[in-house]
Every structure is written in structure tokens, then in C-alpha cells.
Amino acid sequence: MRIYIATTALLLGLLGTNASASQLSPTPGQDSAETRMSEYAASRPPIGYVQFCNDNPRECRSGSPMPQRLVLTPARLKQLNEVNDLVNEAIAPITDEDLYGVAEKWTYPLDRGDCEDYVLLKRRLLAERGWPLSSLLITVVRDTKGDGHAVLTVTTSAGDLVLDNQVPEIHFWRDTPYDFLKRQSKTDPNAWVSLRYDDSQSQYSVGGTPNR
Template structure:
């Protein structure tokens, strides 16, 4: 299933010329270290090859119209391919991060699949950060933040458009460190985060 949607990205002239929504107007504020979510810790126990990686220098992916269109394409295809269900419904547990190989999953599973496909497409791991937010209802939610030379973008199963992070309306809590995916950083103080997504 996902092997099919992870390959064969060809861009039409219109897609390649798609304007980039610049996300560099403001940046997330990193306040310090944070604990990794238990879902990530458990995911790493089941998928050690995905987590047993050496620390690397922070990298901003180079954003071009073609690369922006690729982000948009992968975000939309994974959103379409995966049916949203809770971990309780699917696995009978409160929290389980995994690849959505059954075609079903919750927000973290969408994020993991998008991250995997983007890395397979040549995007640097250090620029693809799993990020914990509070959504518009105030509920815990996960998105993929893509750090680029044009700013940070959000890939979200609740929205098909790739948006600058501050256009989501979310409150940003914490995300993976660019240096090491097994280390996490706090965005704000976790109670009143500095990374509240409001337009500048």
C-alpha cells in the first residue's frame, strides 16, 4: 500500500511553479530540553533501526517550488490513504505509535508515515521533526514540522494544505531536537508556550 504512494513523484509544470507560502516571518521558540513522549520511546523499542541513529548537525532543508509541491503531495496522499482511528479502537491501548500498515491510524501514525516517505525522497532527517501541539479544540495532537530555509512548515492529518507553522492555530508544546530525534525540546514552558501559532 505505502510502497505505491511513496514512489513515482512526478511534477507537472503547474505544480513545479506552485508558489511557496513563506513561513519565515516568525520562528518557534525553543526553551530547553523535554522528555520524549512515551509513544516515541515505545516506537523505538519496536523499530530500533529508525531510532538508533547518530546525532547530526541541525539542517534546514532547501525549499523550492518543486519541493513545496512534494511536501503537499505526500501530505495529501497519506491523509487520503490512512483512515483515522484511535489507538484504543485499533490496538485496545491508549497510546501506540506505529506505521499505519493496515491503512488505519491516529495522528502520530500519519506523522511517522509522512516522515518516512520524505526521508525516502531525500529530505534530511534533521529537518523532519515530530511535534506535539494542542489543536483547535485544546486536545493533544501530533504534526510533522519541516524545517526549511524558508521557515517551518506543518504537515497535518487534520489539514491537506501545507501551512507555515503559525497558520495552524495550534499551540506548540514540544518537538524532536534537530540534533538527535531521541531528544526532545520544549517549545515555551509547556503551560503557556512561546510557540503559540498566531499570525505575525
């Protein structure tokens, strides 16, 4: 498996220098634009997510009311990269329209899928490896083409990391080219929060042109 490091700071902090994970993260209880996304008002969940939960109610149960921001150890970073690589390499990108004949359908993929299908599978595999669902947040963005796109945000002590199917590397959210729109709440997977101060209640389709 390829092991990608999001930034030089992460490499120095986790793989052998005097910097600690706590030195890479802001003061506990405070969000920082440098490492953590700011959350605003409640937002509507994507319609595809609502339909997914209707079909898979056990997959959308509320988890722990206490969000967990795990310390990003080398072992956990390796695990993130392994799952990210595994799913990106196993699933071929295809739009929901081409695969199912509908504009948007969220589901676990077999060998093909749209961006949200990659996210759902990565989320499930990481949860099976012990990651709390409160740290695995489905996130809606606009990509560089202006299309709606879904990524998985993993909240850690070092900051918010983004697992994506359009690029192989894992990056801190601030190091991606995306416009972040909304994501799941850390306290309730069925509640969504806006990542934009002035755009909390907009609906977004997350299907776009498939690519890696």
C-alpha cells in the same frame, strides 16, 4: 495531486516573482517568531515515541549532527504536498483505543491510524525521498479541542512548515490554530525540546478524537 501554497509570500517567493527563498527566511543562525519556532529547555519524549523506538531501534538512530534547513524550491514544495496528500488520503483516522485497545500506540499505519501514525509515515516517505531527518521533526501540539495532537514540522529556508492530518493544506506553523508544546531536537531524534518557555518537562498524550 493537489498543490497547496501555505501563504501568499511563499507563492510569490517560490513560483515566479523576484523574491528569493533567502528573502523569505530570517538571517542565518537566528530564529524568528515569524518563520521559525523558538526552542527552550530539554523535554521528555512522549511515551508512545519511546515505545516505538524500543520496537523499532533502527528507526530512531541519531542522524547528522549538523541540522539541515533545505531551501524550499518549487520541486521540494511539490514533493511535500504529494506526500502529505498521499498519506492523508490513504489512511483512515481512528484512535489507538479503537484500533489496538490501548490509550497510545505509535506505529506505521496500513490503512488506518491515529495522528502520530500519519506523522511517522510522512516522515519515512520524505526521508526516502532524500529529506534529512534533522529537518523532519515530530511535533506535539494541543489542537482546537484541547486534545493532544501530533504533526510533522518540516524546517526549511522559508520557515517551519506543518504537515497535518486534520487539515489538507500545508501551513507555516504560525498560521495554524495549535498550541505548540514540544518536538524532536534537530540534532538528535531521541532528544526532545520544549516549545513553551514554562512547560519544558510535561508529558502529553497525543491521541485525540480522529478527524481530518
